[in-house]
Amino acid sequence: MRVWVLKRGINPDGDSSYTYFEDFRLERTRHLSNGVNFLSQESWPERIRNWLIRAGIFSVIIFVLSVIFMGFITALYLLPIWGSILFAYWLVQNKK
Incomplete structure (x- = not known):
């Protein structure tokens, strides 16, 4: 059995108030899915x-x-120091 609910809402076209019919099963399903989403959310x-x-x-x-x-x-900062030590070592080795 299909139940239709008479609802009042705001018209997206700019009319401040209008009446429309909505399927109650869809509305109930929407509320249940919101409840499931609420239960699956993380707590603080x-x-x-x-x-x-x-x-x-x-x-x-x-x-x-x-x-x-x-x-x-x-x-990078120590590169000149290590370079000069290696250069001095190379010079000593080549003199021998």
Whole structure:
């Protein structure tokens, strides 16, 4: 048996108020699906925990990248010193 419900709503065409018929089974199904979606949503503690996990992973990635970058900058900074030591070693070896 099909039940039709008389509803009042806002017309998308600009009419402030109009009456229309809606299938009650579709309306009930829509409410049930919203309830299922509501039950499957995360709660606030889970959202906060997930956010903290993502923030922790992001901070570890940033830390690792900064250590690698500082190592690269240190290697560039020490390159003339290591180069001069190797050049002096090469000169001593060639004199013998």
